[in-house]
Amino acid sequence: MIEIPEDFARGTVAREADRGREWIAGLPTLVDELLQRWDCVPEAAVVHGQVGVVLPVRDGEGRSAVLKVSFPHPGNVHEPDAFAVWRGRGAVRLYARDDARFAMLLERAEPRSLAEVPDVDEAVALAGALARRLAVPAPAQLPRLRDQAEPWATELRADRAELAQPLPARTVDAALATLAELGPDQPDTLVHGDLHFTNVLASAREPWLAIDPKGYVGDPAYDTATLLRGRYEDLLAAPDLKAALLRRVAVFADAAGIDRERARRWAQYRAVTAAVWGRRHGDPDWVVRATDVLADLLV
Numbered sequence: 001m002i003e004i005p006e007d008f009a010r011g012t013v014a015r016e017a018d019r020g021r022e023w024i025a026g027l028p029t030l031v032d033e034l035l036q037r038w039d040c041v042p043e044a045a046v047v048h049g050q051v052g053v054v055l056p057v058r059d060g061e062g063r064s065a066v067l068k069v070s071f072p073h074p075g076n077v078h079e080p081d082a083f084a085v086w087r088g089r090g091a092v093r094l095y096a097r098d099d100a101r102f103a104m105l106l107e108r109a110e111p112r113s114l115a116e117v118p119d120v121d122e123a124v125a126l127a128g129a130l131a132r133r134l135a136v137p138a139p140a141q142l143p144r145l146r147d148q149a150e151p152w153a154t155e156l157r158a159d160r161a162e163l164a165q166p167l168p169a170r171t172v173d174a175a176l177a178t179l180a181e182l183g184p185d186q187p188d189t190l191v192h193g194d195l196h197f198t199n200v201l202a203s204a205r206e207p208w209l210a211i212d213p214k215g216y217v218g219d220p221a222y223d224t225a226t227l228l229r230g231r232y233e234d235l236l237a238a239p240d241l242k243a244a245l246l247r248r249v250a251v252f253a254d255a256a257g258i259d260r261e262r263a264r265r266w267a268q269y270r271a272v273t274a275a276v277w278g279r280r281h282g283d284p285d286w287v288v289r290a291t292d293v294l295a296d297l298l299v
Contacts, residue, residue: 001028004028004046004053008053012071027069031055031069034069034101038060038096038105040058042055044056052076053069056108066107067106072102075214078214079212081139081142081215083106085138085139086134086210089134091209092211095107109202109209110202110204112202113202114126114127114200114208115197115198115231120234121247121248123197123231124251127255128253128256130195130210132220135189135191135256135257144217149180152183153176156175163279167272171272171299174268174272175295182265186217189220190215190216191217191220192213192216193214194214196227197227197231199213219258219266220256221262221263224253224264225267225271226270228294268298271294274291
């Protein structure tokens with residue numbers, strides 16, 4: 001049986017309590033069953049993200065693959081659906097899926113990500129070019145972001161009223177305006193939903209492939225925000241932080257073929273929600289402060 005990394009087990013239990021403890025206890029057996037079912041042989045130790053484990057394997061057809069098993073959560077439901085739509089075009093290929101167990105057998109990419117590309121502008125442009133390829137017509141069963149605009153606005157207003165240290169009114173008002181003006185007006189386009197630097201991996205088949213999508217449907221500009229929160233040290237090193245932020249927005253938008261202003265506004269909205277989430281869930285103070293700065297400068 002596989003060994004579950006201690007930090008992953010500890011984090012899962014801390015976040016999910018008894019459900020997490022029960023899932024972690026059964027995870028080695030679950031992985032063994034999936035290895036047998038999909039005729040796979042482990043080739044390296046388990047690695048993990050925040051919500052799932054990844055085991056490098058060789059499958060019965062001799063392919064280099066990974067077995068990914070995620071904690072059952074609504075945010076993970078549509079990941080295999082997105083892979084199925086893309087069919088390897090700009091993303092890793094889906095070889096097999098078990099939706100009830102939140103498990104997938106996926107093409108294995110290389111461990112190098114866009115986070116390791118020395119030039120940040122180049123990394124952002126590569127992400128934008130990939131986002132353009134991933135923006136394809138979406139099937140009807142995937143969740144539409146436009147349907148979330150009104151509930152998101154209601155939640156944000158409630159957060160502003162309840163939080164002991166709310167964001168400045170102008171910052172929150174700008175985010176609410178984005179939801180009101182851009183939220184209902186979104187295409188039926190598949191978007192990654194979490195397109196940050198470490199979710200784009202190098203590959204021999206294509207130069208770069210996406211992993212870990214959310215499988216949302218809406219405005220491709222929605223994916224701008226996660227590239228602003230990554231490699232933050234590069235932004236801090238710039239003599240003008242706002243100019244550096246807007247430059248990154250412009251580089252991504254131009255490469256993705258999207259409107260710069262929509263990209264800026266969606267990034268500002270998502271910075272606001274990240275700042276609120278950080279306050280509610282105990283993000284380190286420096287993370288909250290950094291996110292506050294992003295939300296304010298992007299107004």
